[in-house]
Amino acid sequence: MSVNSLRRGYQVLATSLRYGLDKLIPKQYIPWWLAMARACLFWLKDQHPDLGSGEKVKLTLQTLGAVHIKFGQMLSTRRDLLNDEWAMHLSQLQDQVPPFSSEIARQHIEQQLGCPIEHLFDEFDDTPLASASISQVHTARLKSNSEAVVLKILRPNVEQSVSADVELMQLLARWGERLLADAHRLQLTAVVEDYKQTIFKELDLRLEGENATRIRNSFADSKALYIPKVYSEFSRTRLLVMERIDGIPVTDIDALTAQGTNFKLLAERGVEVFFTQVFRDNFFHADMHPGNIFVSKVTPNDPQYIGIDCGIVGSLSEADKRYLAENFLAFFNHDYKKIAQLYIRSGWVSAQTDIDAFEAAITEVCRPLADKPLAEISFGLVLLDLFRTARQFDIVVQPQLVLLQKTLLYVEGLGRQLYPQLDLWATAKPFLENWMKSQIGVKATAEKLSERFPEILDKLPEMPELIYDNLVMGRNLLNQQQKLLDRYLSYKRKQHKSYFLLGLSGVLVICACVLSLRNDTLVPAIILATASGIFGLWGWLSKPAQDNI
Numbered sequence: 415m416s417v418n419s420l421r422r423g424y425q426v427l428a429t430s431l432r433y434g435l436d437k438l439i440p441k442q443y444i445p446w447w448l449a450m451a452r453a454c455l456f457w458l459k460d461q462h463p464d465l466g467s468g469e470k471v472k473l474t475l476q477t478l479g480a481v482h483i484k485f486g487q488m489l490s491t492r493r494d495l496l497n498d499e500w501a502m503h504l505s506q507l508q509d510q511v512p513p514f515s516s517e518i519a520r521q522h523i524e525q526q527l528g529c530p531i532e533h534l535f536d537e538f539d540d541t542p543l544a545s546a547s548i549s550q551v552h553t554a555r556l557k558s559n560s561e562a563v564v565l566k567i568l569r570p571n572v573e574q575s576v577s578a579d580v581e582l583m584q585l586l587a588r589w590g591e592r593l594l595a596d597a598h599r600l601q602l603t604a605v606v607e608d609y610k611q612t613i614f615k616e617l618d619l620r621l622e623g624e625n626a627t628r629i630r631n632s633f634a635d636s637k638a639l640y641i642p643k644v645y646s647e648f649s650r651t652r653l654l655v656m657e658r659i660d661g662i663p664v665t666d667i668d669a670l671t672a673q674g675t676n677f678k679l680l681a682e683r684g685v686e687v688f689f690t691q692v693f694r695d696n697f698f699h700a701d702m703h704p705g706n707i708f709v710s711k712v713t714p715n716d717p718q719y720i721g722i723d724c725g726i727v728g729s730l731s732e733a734d735k736r737y738l739a740e741n742f743l744a745f746f747n748h749d750y751k752k753i754a755q756l757y758i759r760s761g762w763v764s765a766q767t768d769i770d771a772f773e774a775a776i777t778e779v780c781r782p783l784a785d786k787p788l789a790e791i792s793f794g795l796v797l798l799d800l801f802r803t804a805r806q807f808d809i810v811v812q813p814q815l816v817l818l819q820k821t822l823l824y825v826e827g828l829g830r831q832l833y834p835q836l837d838l839w840a841t842a843k844p845f846l847e848n849w850m851k852s853q854i855g856v857k858a859t860a861e862k863l864s865e866r867f868p869e870i871l872d873k874l875p876e877m878p879e880l881i882y883d884n885l886v887m888g889r890n891l892l893n894q895q896q897k898l899l900d901r902y903l904s905y906k907r908k909q910h911k912s913y914f915l916l917g918l919s920g921v922l923v924i925c926a927c928v929l930s931l932r933n934d935t936l937v938p939a940i941i942l943a944t945a946s947g948i949f950g951l952w953g954w955l956s957k958p959a960q961d962n963i
């Protein structure tokens with residue numbers, strides 16, 4: 415436990431209490447010991463009693479910095495779970511976080527460029543265009559070709575603030591693993607470790623530029639998604655220069671309606687973009703909150719998304735991708751037994767699970783969702799059902815899927831806002847069916863084989879030797895397994911014998927004690943005590959050594 419994490423823990427607690435967040439929890443949910451602990455922190459008073467609860471939460475998260483702002487952004491996407499006041503305040507965390515001074519921004523940009531801004535850019539605007547969790551964005555024009563660009567510069571000291579929070583999260587995860595009954599299932603330290611990797615990569619804007627260029631290239635001819643061009647020659651670790659886009663924020667429903675946007679197509683394209691990135695490209699934008707998504711003003715009837723901020727991206731292993739696709743398809747086909755089998759095969763749930771009970775639980779969760787438009791699905795209830803089933807069947811959290819699950823939440827929340835009649839499943843099904851066909855059909859297998867043909871040809875001469883070696887290895891392995899089994903059985907036999915003798919010795923000693931209470935049974939008592947000693951010693955000596963297993 416480091417001093418840093420303790421200090422940060424205190425800061426988080428103090429800020430939350432000074433904004434009176436403790437008062438937002440209904441009294442009946444506060445146990446007595448927590449109420450007493452709160453009373454002990456008497457000097458941390460609510461300093462903003464007049465503010466609404468949504469504003470208090472926003473200001474707390476904003477004060478605490480990047481990691482907390484990101485959490486607020488995530489909450490803000492679930493308008494179906496928030497009241498208007500909370501939704502309005504939390505959505506400001508997407509791009510209206512208080513900016514830092516333009517002088518500091520200039521200084522940092524020039525430090526990164528190694529020359530005055532005016533050498534490379536015209537019309538640099540000192541008033542930031544937007545300011546978000548980790549950075550601030552200023553507009554300018556490239557001197558070389560007069561292109562409108564934006565300069566995204568990291569916030570001062572953002573690395574330190576993120577480090578402190580990650581350390582605190584690691585500490586809490588370790589405590590959680592010791593104290594929570596569900597710890598082994600929640601994989602807290604692994605999830606935090608994954609988050610650490612992700613967030614630190616986001617702080618390297620050069621990586622963000624590379625991610626953006628990769629997604630831009632894979633959607634080069636797409637009508638669904640446009641990613642602005644990155645000027646890598648001017649980009650550095652703390653500075654990203656890219657084409658300035660002029661779209662309508664995806665949450666500005668009034669402006670989208672005014673330009674006659676085809677909302678149905680827009681929502682369907684959101685689903686298409688998500689599945690294309692996950693399954694075709696295996697490289698997905700994993701920070702798709704509304705502040706990072708715009709809609710082009712050019713062809714409202716054939717609407718195109720514009721995506722920015724590719725700092726957080728995800729990809730899956732081939733096996734996870736395949737299991738996921740099969741899971742989705744089984745869900746679309748109402749084949750709940752298949753979902754249960756897939757969970758067991760992939761190891762996401764124990765092989766000892768009662769498959770019939772598991773299937774019944776999955777049916778209960780999935781049936782209310784099947785074939786329904788988003789508007790008819792209660793997301794909150796689905797989430798509660800999912801948590802309940804996960805706990806009941808001891809489903810282990812898969813850290814590698816957390817980013818994807820977060821992205822799916824964003825996509826679902828977005829679809830709900832844009833076009834609540836969207837049938838997410840009907841839109842996704844043909845896409846996944848085609849993808850599966852491309853993975854497992856005869857043609858796909860032939861293609862994969864032909865791709866690997868030179869490699870296979872190369873290894874062909876080594877084959878007989880490899881086959882022979884493997885057979886020998888297999889036989890040795892079987893012998894070893896048999897030996898291990900024999901040793902284990904012999905260990906168990908010795909252990910039972912030793913327990914029996916020690917037990918017998920115990921019984922005899924009790925009998926000896928009882929007999930010794932009377933003078934006329936003193937001799938049998940001595941005999942029994944001696945026998946007990948012999949059996950005890952024998953039992954002790956026959957105890958097998960631990961390393962004999």
Ligand SMILES: Nc1ncnc2c1ncn2[C@@H]1O[C@H](COP(=O)(O)OP(=O)(O)OP(=O)(O)O)[C@@H](O)[C@H]1O
Binds near residue numbers: 487508659
């Ligand atoms: N290429 C661009 N053209 C126009 N505006 C942009 C561009 N890039 C960013 N912005 C504006 O700047 C805001 C913040 O940018 P960005 O999301 O990249 O920053 P961030 O600090 O990484 O944000 P987040 O909190 O989402 O991680 C965006 O919401 C958008 O309003």
